Amino acid sequence: MSTRVVNTIAIVACVVIAVLVTLHLLPGTLTCVSQTSDDTQKANVRIQELTNELHKFKSLVDTGSQRQQKSGLPNIPRDSPPAHENFVEDLGSGPLKLVREKGYAHDLVTLELDKLTDEELLMTMHSYVDNIDVLCRRKFRMGNLGDGGWEVCDDPDVRPRDPCIVYSFGINNDFSFDDDVANVYGCHVYSFDPSMTNMPEVTNRSEKVHFHRIGLDGRTYVNAINWPLYTLQDIRKKLGHQRDAIDVIKIDIENSEWPAIPEMAESGAFDKVKQLLLEYHVEKTDRNFLLPKLKAIQLVEKAGFKKFYAHKNPACIFSVKGFPVVRTKCYELHYLKR
Ligand SMILES: *[C@@H]1O[C@H](CO)[C@@H](O)[C@H](O)[C@H]1NC(C)=O
Numbered sequence: 001m002s003t004r005v006v007n008t009i010a011i012v013a014c015v016v017i018a019v020l021v022t023l024h025l026l027p028g029t030l031t032c033v034s035q036t037s038d039d040t041q042k043a044n045v046r047i048q049e050l051t052n053e054l055h056k057f058k059s060l061v062d063t064g065s066q067r068q069q070k071s072g073l074p075n076i077p078r079d080s081p082p083a084h085e086n087f088v089e090d091l092g093s094g095p096l097k098l099v100r101e102k103g104y105a106h107d108l109v110t111l112e113l114d115k116l117t118d119e120e121l122l123m124t125m126h127s128y129v130d131n132i133d134v135l136c137r138r139k140f141r142m143g144n145l146g147d148g149g150w151e152v153c154d155d156p157d158v159r160p161r162d163p164c165i166v167y168s169f170g171i172n173n174d175f176s177f178d179d180d181v182a183n184v185y186g187c188h189v190y191s192f193d194p195s196m197t198n199m200p201e202v203t204n205r206s207e208k209v210h211f212h213r214i215g216l217d218g219r220t221y222v223n224a225i226n227w228p229l230y231t232l233q234d235i236r237k238k239l240g241h242q243r244d245a246i247d248v249i250k251i252d253i254e255n256s257e258w259p260a261i262p263e264m265a266e267s268g269a270f271d272k273v274k275q276l277l278l279e280y281h282v283e284k285t286d287r288n289f290l291l292p293k294l295k296a297i298q299l300v301e302k303a304g305f306k307k308f309y310a311h312k313n314p315a316c317i318f319s320v321k322g323f324p325v326v327r328t329k330c331y332e333l334h335y336l337k338r
Pocket residue numbers: 202203204207210
């Protein structure tokens with residue numbers, strides 16, 4: 001701060017004091033002239049102190065980074081996962097070595113999936129779906145504990161706010177998630193399930209929960225067992241939501257997520273979707289199965305979604321060669337877009 005700035009501040013302070021004195025809010029004995037030079041002197045002393053502190057701080061930073069360069073350790077930012085190739089990791093020798101060596105849990109966007117070996121694909125799939133990339137500081141469980149419920153991120157930047165729209169695909173007669181989101185957040189919830197033939201084609205379950213007996217897929221058609229299936233884009237059109245934000249989309253549709261994901265990612269239907277809660281079904285371990293699935297997951301990442309919670313559904317316990325601990329065929333991934 002220059003002396004001129006300090007003087008200006010002192011003069012402004014002086015005027016304020018004068019006004020307060022005039023309004024009888026301060027005793028009228030202050031003399032502005034002596035006050036001003038006094039304040040300038042004090043401010044100059046403080047500026048000198050702060051400058052000295054800054055110099056000390058800078059020299060600490062310099063010493064630290066010199067030491068870091070000497071030891072050869074990469075500078076790993078605290079708030080983002082290190083890029084896999086630059087990260088010097090101690091792989092250890094126990095049963096986790098193989099997973100650490102071959103499984104990529106982050107940064108799928110930049111991974112060249114075609115170049116991965118069969119083993120790397122398998123380790124990557126089961127590592128990726130069981131780890132997170134961003135922090136959601138507060139989550140709320142919507143719906144049943146166990147099957148049927150999901151976590152919604154309640155952080156202020158992604159929290160649903162009335163008026164809000166939620167799409168819920170795959171109900172299987174359990175509306176606990178849908179009812180909770182409507183009641184807690186006041187959102188209009190659109191619930192879809194083509195298998196619930198006990199229900200009318202379209203019906204309002206409550207003022208805010210709207211059921212449609214249709215399903216989500218990679219194209220719009222009627223399947224062999226007469227279920228009307230739609231792309232996400234066509235559903236948004238059908239309901240007049242092309243331009244609206246969809247605050248949360250929940251998808252639990254028993255393997256139909258695989259054809260639906262590329263369509264959603266490539267058509268722009270993921271635009272203005274803030275949270276994506278998605279169950280991945282990973283039932284096989286061979287390359288032909290895994291490669292297109294990881295490519296679909298890569299598209300979700302490319303659309304800007306980051307994992308904030310990963311849950312292994314215990315209903316589909318599974319063991320994977322190379323993993324020393326239990327896996328599942330059903331991973332419930334919770335994504336948000338910041
Ligand atoms: C359901 O409620 C909406 C208003 O939220 C209304 O426009 C629609 O007609 C209702 N549908 C049925 C089938 O009652």
